[in-house]
Amino acid sequence: MQDRNKLSYDKLSRNIALAVITVSFAPLILVGGLIFNQFSSIYREKVYAHLVEVVDKHKETIDTFLREKLYEVQYLNKAYSYGQLTDPEFLDKTLRGMQQQYGRIFVDLGVIDEFGRQVAYAGPFDLLGADYSQADWYLDSRDKVSAISDVFLGLRRSPHFIIAINNFTDGRPWTLRATIDFLSFSNLVENIRIGETGYAYILNREGVFQTKTPVGRSGEFVLTPVKAILPQSSGGGDVSVNRSEGSDGEIYIKVSSPLKGGDWKLVYQQKWNDAFSAMIRSELFTLAIFLLGGFGIVAMAVIISRKLVARFRLIDNETELMNRQMVETGKLASIGELAAGIAHEINNPVAIMIEEAGWVGDLLEDERKDFSCSDEVRRALNQVRVQGGRCRDITHKLLSFARQTDPSVSNVSLSSLIGEVVNLSMQQARFAKVSFDLDLPPELPPVRAALSELQQVFLNLINNSIQAMEAEGGVLTLSCGGDGPWAVVVVQDTGPGIPAANLGRIFDPFFTTKPVGKGSGLGLSICFGIIHRMGGEIDVESSVGNGARFTIRLPFVQQPQHVEQTKEVVHD
């Protein structure tokens, strides 16, 4: 039974906890997920847009740079004749003028004749007479008006690129070439750095790096696009964004845009995690909050459900106890009725016995003392009468006690009422070796009360005291007196006393120190209720070893002229 109850309580607790958790989590997850999803997609778009913009801007810058350099060289070509440009002094002066004007971007200038031989040169290297007829950049530029070469090491063994302009003088083609300093060019690109891994570089058609390779990374690093994210059509021109897997196993974002009329490609790459580090941070933060909150919800749900169920359990237990008490009370009431019925039934036979004995006595008187044992017969008859009388007294007492169902309020004399109750408890007191010390002045004015209820109060108090003294006997002092408008009844015993810890609780319902099944714990609380309903007070003084003293104060009836009538009613 107990186990089954425990199981059902556990199940209840679990169900409550689950319901609370489900109801709390469902909206949390839905709303959280929705907001999170929106947030991350918006954030992603912003990041892409930003990268596209950066790349696009730089592409413009680089294209502009190249175009400007080209124009500058073209200007030279247009402004001066072959003869002027092949004059070493003039060329040298021109280069110095350009370097003053544009910085040391132009490293050197040279004029190449129709056979690919450099016929004039100005610059830091000794390249006069160098033969470029087989050089890639020279061959590439043959059929164009102007050309910008890829970056190469060339004769001087350092990275540079060349702007070449073709011209004709007297039907003979010649070429003006200018070398652009690689460093100042590659700075344009290398300045693009975002986050920790964001890095830009330029590739030519063959995929050869035109700027410095990313730091700490060898040439064979390859990005394989796995997903085209957006062919950016809006504003970005022909910039494309890819999600790629690097050969180091990491995921990268690759943003690329064609340069130099499609010959080159500006590429920006950044590790995925780096690009979205802020988002990932907020993801982690959100997750942490979610986990903590979730933990809190679960913990609260479990605690609350446990507490609730514990409370249910307490209430159930109390209800059960109450039901038991009700049954007990009902049992008591029916015992009372039974006692009354028995008393009625016994009355008649006892009456007949007494009368028959009386009749025999009457007959004996007529016979006079004629036979030898007449004295003995008379004594026996007397005994029958006396014992019959005792039976009658007992049944009368039982009847008056069982008459509990009468809650009508009347004027009650405390002295005689307490006297009656003491008589009922005499037998029990004798067994417990308790003697009574009574001080019940009969002239005390009456109080207004329901007789049976007051009987119950004093019966409870006297029984409690007797039970407290059961172990070694003692004296039960009962006194009543007046104190102004109050009747004061004191019930004092010499028992073991009540510990201070229990003193505050003894009027609580169901509080008992008796072993389980012995006491209901209701006696004193019923007394308390009755006394307070009557407008009185009950309190207790006690300490361990000094017995207990219950003091009851009840209001006297105000009109003293009803005393006589009251007494009559009490004795009925």
Added chain:
Amino acid sequence: MTDAVILFVDDEIGFVEAMAKRLSRRGMRVHKAFDGYAAMDLLARQADVDVVVLDMKMPGRDGLSVLKDIRRDHPLVEVVMLTGHGTVESAIEGMQAGAYDYLLKPCDLEELTDRIRGAVSLKREQEGKAVAERVHGIACSRP
């Protein structure tokens, strides 16, 4: 006192018999009835009954209704109630219905005889008054 005539009504036959014997021995003439109907029959036949000792709780017809019939049909007959009830209510009701007195059962014989004597003397008084009234009436009716 020897000429008091009593009707003892109670469903406890043994009690009635014992009481009848004891009361007879004390100089009273005792009629017995074991229920209300028998009591009313007997009263109708015996005009000389002075006092009815009536049990309140009887099977068939209870004491109170018998008491009311007696007061109606035989107004001069006095009634002493014997009640086994622990309650006063029936006794009070009985007194209101015109009983002379009530006693708790089982009762003391001395107490009972006292009450009977009181009832008898009351009845005699009432009878005297009634006779005087009748005489007075007869005297007055003669012009």
